Amino acid sequence: MSTSKIGIAIAAPSGRPPDNDALLQGVQRLEQQGYLVHNYYDDDKKFQRFGGTDEWRLAQLNAAASDPEVQIVVALRGSYGMSRLLPVIDFQRMADSGKLFVGYSDFTAFQMPLLKQTGRISFGGPMMCDDFIRPEPVAYTLQQFWDCLRGPVHTVRGVVADGAADNPVLDVSGKLWGGNLAMLVSLLGTPYFQALEQGICFIEDISEHPYRVERMVLQMFYAGALDGQRALVLGDFSGYKLGPMDNGYDFESMVAYLRSRLPIPVLTGLPFGHIKERATLPYGGMAHLVSTERGFDLTISDYPTL
Numbered sequence: 001m002s003t004s005k006i007g008i009a010i011a012a013p014s015g016r017p018p019d020n021d022a023l024l025q026g027v028q029r030l031e032q033q034g035y036l037v038h039n040y041y042d043d044d045k046k047f048q049r050f051g052g053t054d055e056w057r058l059a060q061l062n063a064a065a066s067d068p069e070v071q072i073v074v075a076l077r078g079s080y081g082m083s084r085l086l087p088v089i090d091f092q093r094m095a096d097s098g099k100l101f102v103g104y105s106d107f108t109a110f111q112m113p114l115l116k117q118t119g120r121i122s123f124g125g126p127m128m129c130d131d132f133i134r135p136e137p138v139a140y141t142l143q144q145f146w147d148c149l150r151g152p153v154h155t156v157r158g159v160v161a162d163g164a165a166d167n168p169v170l171d172v173s174g175k176l177w178g179g180n181l182a183m184l185v186s187l188l189g190t191p192y193f194q195a196l197e198q199g200i201c202f203i204e205d206i207s208e209h210p211y212r213v214e215r216m217v218l219q220m221f222y223a224g225a226l227d228g229q230r231a232l233v234l235g236d237f238s239g240y241k242l243g244p245m246d247n248g249y250d251f252e253s254m255v256a257y258l259r260s261r262l263p264i265p266v267l268t269g270l271p272f273g274h275i276k277e278r279a280t281l282p283y284g285g286m287a288h289l290v291s292t293e294r295g296f297d298l299t300i301s302d303y304p305t306l
Helices: 020-032 054-066 082-088 091-096 105-118 128-132 139-150 181-187 210-222 251-261
Strands: 007-011 036-039 072-075 100-103 122-124 154-159 170-180 200-204 231-234 266-268 281-283 286-292 295-301
Touching: 007 054, 020 036, 020 128, 054 072, 054 082, 054 091, 072 128, 082 105, 091 105, 100 105, 105 122, 105 170, 105 181, 105 281, 128 139, 139 154, 170 181, 170 231, 170 281, 181 200, 181 210, 210 251, 231 286, 251 266
Parallel strands: 007 036, 007 072, 072 100, 100 122, 170 200, 200 231, 231 266
Antiparallel strands: 122 281, 154 295, 170 286, 286 295
């Protein structure tokens, strides 16, 4: 497919960019590559830590969804703000637009109700900040993105980190769902939460100490959100600091405890989260997970493409 036929809209439903000049340079780079870019973010309308007032951020989403020249809507960044918009987003309008919505982190709060209310699949993947504005683009992240969106089948390879315990060996299938752990827990008990029956759940987060990760996963477990899941797949959970009071309790200890407590397989090694080399994951696609002790292949199909 010629890049000149691909329209990309940028909307900021959550945070504002830390560097607007870098954002504009990222837009220019995409245009130089042949993409048609519609940037609906206006730095003059930024508000506090957000990409605009609630009304303006909703207007950006609506404008991107209504733009006939656009096939892909990329979130500007995560941070916080989507939760404020949930009662006023017309998710059926988003789904009926036929756009491919892409983002992660705070964008998890858009992806789950979009699928729940309409059945529309979206994508956990790169955002403008920082993936499309880096001085040196990350080849893996961008290759994953375009390979996935062109479809019709997408594969992600996971590798267990050196020194980490082996993964369980399994061969399972189910619909893929999950995202940022803190956002998932924030939706528990609300009309916007949906655990996919017999699904494969993936999670990630940033700057969350292992005990907080454990606590949030246990909350999902106690709430029944993990009942019947085929597997729980952990992405990146970096950015935390251990202290003397941890006394040997680290990320691996936490994973070992979850594996002893949860009635489902727990895997590590998914290249997804707040990292430079990030896979793209169709949220709601049909996934086939084949795992060995030191790695796995996650193959996703049955999702919308360009």
